[in-house]
Amino acid sequence: MEAKIVMEQNLAKVLDHNEFCAFATIEGNRPKQRYMALYNQGLSIHLVSDRKTHKVEELQENPHVSLLLGYEKGGTKDVVEIEGTCTVSDNNELRKQVWKPEFEKMFSGPDDPDYVILQVKPVRIEFTSSSGEKHEWVE
Template identity: 75%
Template sequence: MEAKIILEQNLAKILDHNQFCSFATVEGNRPKQRYMALYNQGLSIHLVTDRKTHKVEELEENPHVSLLLGYEIGGSREVVEIEGTCKVTAEDSLRKQIWKEEFKKRFTGPDDPDYVLLEITPVRVEYTGKDGEKHEWIE
């Protein structure tokens, strides 16, 4: 059990050092990928999006997602692959907590009804450390 806690702490540190991720959904039977800004507190992972985007529809059809992060410029150089499920949330306290002034380019404020968060629930995480060693976390 202690090894899992240490692994979770290491994963949280890696997530903290990565501002972006590649986010994959399933559209029909095909994967669809895009880069998105990543917000996390520990293994609690959120992405910001507009309620009117196509990805919201995709998630209603199939909530299974994948995230890839760590190797883009400015990333931690530790590659992290996250498999999980995703739901759209408009929880007020969370939206206010994550809100950034830069979002005003797309939304009127944290109360904008189109400003929603994608909440990722990891079920499996695999990461490769800087030393090339692979680790796996399973919920």
């Protein structure tokens, strides 16, 4: 159990140092991937989206998602692959907590009805350190 806690702490540190991820949803029977800004608190992963985007519709059809991070410019070069489920949240407290001034380009403020948070709940994480050491975390 202690090893799992240490791994979760290490994964959270890697997430903290990666601003972006490739986020994949399922559209019909095909994967669809896009880059998104990544926000996290430990292994609680949040992505910001507009309620009117296709990805929100895709998640309502199929909540299974995949994230890949670590290779992006400014990333840690530790590769993290996350499998999980994603829900669309318009929880006001969470929206205010995640809100950043740069979102004003897309939304009128944290109370904008189109501003939603995509909450990813990891079920499996594969982590490969920059030195090539592999680890797996399973919920």
